Amino acid sequence: MKSLYKYFFRGLITVLPVALTVYLLYIFLAWMETAALWVLRPLIGSFYLPGMGLAVGILTILAIGFLVSQKSARKLLSFVEIPFTNLPVVKSIYSSLKSFADYFAPSSKQGEQSVVILRMPGHAMEIVGLITRRSFADLPSGFLPGERVAVYLPMGYMIGGYTVFVPSEWVQPIDMSVEEAMRSSLIAWMARPPSTAGRDPQ
Numbered sequence: 001m002k003s004l005y006k007y008f009f010r011g012l013i014t015v016l017p018v019a020l021t022v023y024l025l026y027i028f029l030a031w032m033e034t035a036a037l038w039v040l041r042p043l044i045g046s047f048y049l050p051g052m053g054l055a056v057g058i059l060t061i062l063a064i065g066f067l068v069s070q071k072s073a074r075k076l077l078s079f080v081e082i083p084f085t086n087l088p089v090v091k092s093i094y095s096s097l098k099s100f101a102d103y104f105a106p107s108s109k110q111g112e113q114s115v116v117i118l119r120m121p122g123h124a125m126e127i128v129g130l131i132t133r134r135s136f137a138d139l140p141s142g143f144l145p146g147e148r149v150a151v152y153l154p155m156g157y158m159i160g161g162y163t164v165f166v167p168s169e170w171v172q173p174i175d176m177s178v179e180e181a182m183r184s185s186l187i188a189w190m191a192r193p194p195s196t197a198g199r200d201p202q
Contacts, residue, residue: 032057115181116171118151118164128185129153130178131171132163154181156188 036053067073084094118127133150136143147168154161 029054036060114173115176115178116151116173118153118166118171120166120170127153128174128181128189129164129171130181134168136165154185156185 033051033053036057037048040053040056068077081094083090085091114131116129116131118129119125129151131149132152136148136150143165148165149168149171150163150165151171152161152163
């Protein structure tokens with residue numbers, strides 16, 4: 001019975017990540033297909049080929065990405081954003097989500113997006129974080145003087161974290177991408193290194 005339980009648990013933890021990923025991907029693709037067809041239905045009538053809505057949806061996203069990369073289109077987008085940046089409650093939600101998305105977007109500020117280890121003097125504890133700001137010129141007065149950085153410390157198993165402002169000598173960059181650090185933080189760094197992932201635990 002113990003062996004059956006062990007095999008079942010191993011099979012479950014092997015299948016579960018794949019099944020959840022496929023399920024979430026299916027929901028996203030089905031939603032995109034439905035949304036695109038809702039827009040196309042007045043134009044194409046009853047004519048339909050499987051995947052048509054998805055293809056149009058992907059092409060639309062690519063077109064939007066190309067347009068917002070143009071300076072003139074960005075000016076137009078700023079007008080579209082006016083309702084979202086002026087309504088009291090909507091402004092807070094939209095600004096937070098946009099800032100979070102902009103952090104991961106390719107830009108000229110890519111150098112600021114670095115993963116670091118935070119070590120406080122006199123403490124052996126290490127905390128992995130993301131540098132989100134190196135300049136404080138546009139922030140209100142009151143921050144401590146000196147060369148400082150803002151470090152975001154993500155929490156595991158939830159969307160959230162803390163931002164701390166610390167001296168720059170407290171942080172040390174590590175060779176890890178922002179995506180890898182966020183993924184590892186989400187699961188509390190429980191993922192095993194690739195070299196040991198296939199070993200059978202003793």
